[in-house]
Amino acid sequence: MHDENATPTPDESPAADGGLSRRSALRAAGIAGAAGIGLGAVGTGAAQADTTAGAPAGRAEARSGATMVNVPFQARSTVRVGIIGLGNRGGSMIDLFLAIPGVQVVAICDPVKEKIERCAKKVTDAGQPAPGTYAKGDHDFENLCKRADLDFVYVATPWDWHFEMAKTAMLNGKHVGVECPIAMELGQLWELVNLSERTRRHCMQLENCCYGKNEMRVLRMAHAGLFGDLLHGAGAYNHDLRGLMFDPDYYEGPWRRLWHTRLRGDLYPNHGFGPVSNYMDINRGDRVTHISSFGTPALGLAEYRKANMPPGDPSWKETYIESDRTISLVQTAKGRVIRLEHDVSTPHPYSRINSLGGTKGVFEDYPSRIYLEPDHSDDVWHNFGDYAEWDHWLWKEHSNPPGGHGGMDYIMIFRLMQTMQLGLVPDFDVYDAATWTAPVPLSHLSIKAKGEPQEIPDFTRGEWRKKRSGVDSAKPSA
Template sequence: MNRREMIAAAAATAGASALPASGWTATSANARPKIGIIGVGMRGRVHLAELLKRDDVEVAAICDVDPWSLNAAQAAFDTAGKPRPRVFEGQNQDDDAGWREMLAQAGLDAVFIVTPWEQHAPQGIAAMEAGIAVGCEVVAGITLQDHWDVLNVQKRTRVPYMLLENVCYRRDVLAALNMVRQGVFGDILHLEGGYQHDLREVKFNAGVPGQAYGGGVEFGPMKDGRGGWSEARWRTEHSVHRNGDLYPSHGIGPCAMAIDIHRGNRFTRLTSYATPARGLHNHIVAKGGADHPNARVRFALGDVVTTMIGCHGGQTILLSHDTSLPRPYSLGFRLQGEKGLWMDINKSVHIEGVSAPHRWDAAQDWFDRYDHPLWQAHAEKAEGAGHGGMDFFVVHAFIEALKAGAPMPIDIYDAVAWSAITPLSEASIAGGNVTVDFPDFTDGAWENRSPIFALDGRY
């Protein structure tokens, strides 16, 4: 039996909880899946580094519009002692010829999409239409219609699609999930999380290739000698034109897994608020002067965006997006049940009847006791991987599920619902903080699906 037949057989026997089921088979009968990467910038090369450590895949093709990034990616193959891939190059951010050519010509089994957010939906759709499995960096789309389009293509083609949300694999997050599943907190009632990360020196730089962080206050595509490089080339534009929770999946992913969203539970409604925008303008003036042309830019994105989500099971979720003001990094997780809670901001746990009354325990003591089987099995392999090891796990999960023909652990329903928080929050704020209904992307299937994420130590 060749690999195509093995994957097809595995997919045919996948559990009913895998809706929508995968009817995909690999396009190649080689022993190793052939992987392509669209986007080998800063984030793309992190995924590339993990893939190059593996002997069970072949990174066969890469694509980017930036020559510096393409050269850096090819050097990584040399360092790893792996054959260089086919290289496909676009002319600029709006040029889709390079990546479309790669999807058509490279004979890929799967593709990692690690490009500006506005390209994720069209690239994911094109890959699935070509029968190529998708590992997509957050987010899944921009507009609400983008999310429906991605979902409908996946359901029609049944090609695997996974959102590469790495925070779901953070060691403390998985230990807390293990505690939830063992009933330590009792029934979960309230959760909090978010993206609280000072990105001012990510959104602005001097436009110099290889110097992604700070050093200037330029942003946007290079024009007349001015513009940003790396994320400053594209990400900052979203802060100019949009006001909502632009990056929800780091916070919502772990919360959703803890309360079985799409597997017996679902989001039902959402309300968002945004503060005035001050931080990015202040940064430009402080670093570039009040006369700098970018000091005239009016940013739409509120400095702190707060979103409350209601769930069918009665739980409440509070999300925060806070990227334009001076602050240390924190995702602000709070997981609270009938018996106690975990708060990551103070690295503490309290469990009634075990902890001293009205006193916190060090969270690490609990997490050592409830260390998740995934980390117990793979901590050594994850050592040195990006984001404290999380990036090993998210790549590992995608590859292992792909090879097995098994359901993706963060599946299409997770991808579109977590990501759709952005356009829904934009609509809520634009409407005067109105409460908006959350679409049921599963069309009722959530009631009968069972959890599959991180049930054991495999992936």
């Protein structure tokens, strides 16, 4: 959750809404980030909101270095971490880094002095040396990334800054993990792929929902063939955020709401797309090839503003174009279909959908239920809890993990730090990051073109044909 004092919902990695948001508010007003996607002076009007792909979608760019597929980390007994952004997300995730043996938080960055002080105290209270602190202006994160005593940089900031911070970390020789989405433009995704290959540093989308207990159980069942040949799946981010987006304290400014004045498509596909991609071995035997997206009118935020915001509030200058609900259909090379949904501006219960179907049955979440042959033949849903034997080894070892979102945050960070300590291949890589985020710009283009399919790049440049492990990796022997 963004709010450390709020009751966690089952999932939100509301991505990176943590510190640095004052700086992001400037960008949200249109100072930066516009040129690469053709936004012009990004701001408050629909007439200004446009986007171009930045790189040809269906054509793989020339590789600037060897592939990062199956490239392991260099083993190290201690992983030295720097954290950029100490708001609700970063300020709570630091607790998980500090809870893992062999992990040291050596540097923290945020322009808000109070957040720096609070998180520095967390580090020393955990028995670690006082971290280096970086709070001097908009770009002090660059100095953090230059440190010679860092192995990994964690980015938990507003979306406007994700690309620049990931790029800076890799150019300074650091592996980097970024909250969702990893970038907002197709050209930026290609640049991150190229930089990862050239610098030989991993750049990862930290998709916590891939490590949810249900998601990991379905993953193991799918790979064991219990669903038969896989045919279709679905994922979503349907979460009523209207009140939070108009709360000046929760997001520390309007940065997230202002994206609704810029793009029409799926702003946050990762939580739904990541788990289903894992089920179907996307980039590991199959790949996504096209996306067709459709969007409803943009009414929800304006109606909420009319009912709840006083005259003269800055939000009255904003014109919302983001579809209240975006529905996308994604095709894979093997002919499978993935449905994605995004809706944060209308009233509805929380759901990531999280569905998978094959020739032997189907699973659906929210609430979780299953129907499989030959176990079932009565045409009614059955209890998913009956399949607990298929829980992932991480959940068997950590049955009651600390942290938010039902423990998936801890499982994700524990596993990432484990792969770095043991010198293993990470569970996902820059190609997954780019693939899971590509619907952000491409769904916008498809909606503008009345649903016309948009080609999804093969960021792996052909490596997707090779079967390899991912989140369903074997338990390490060490």
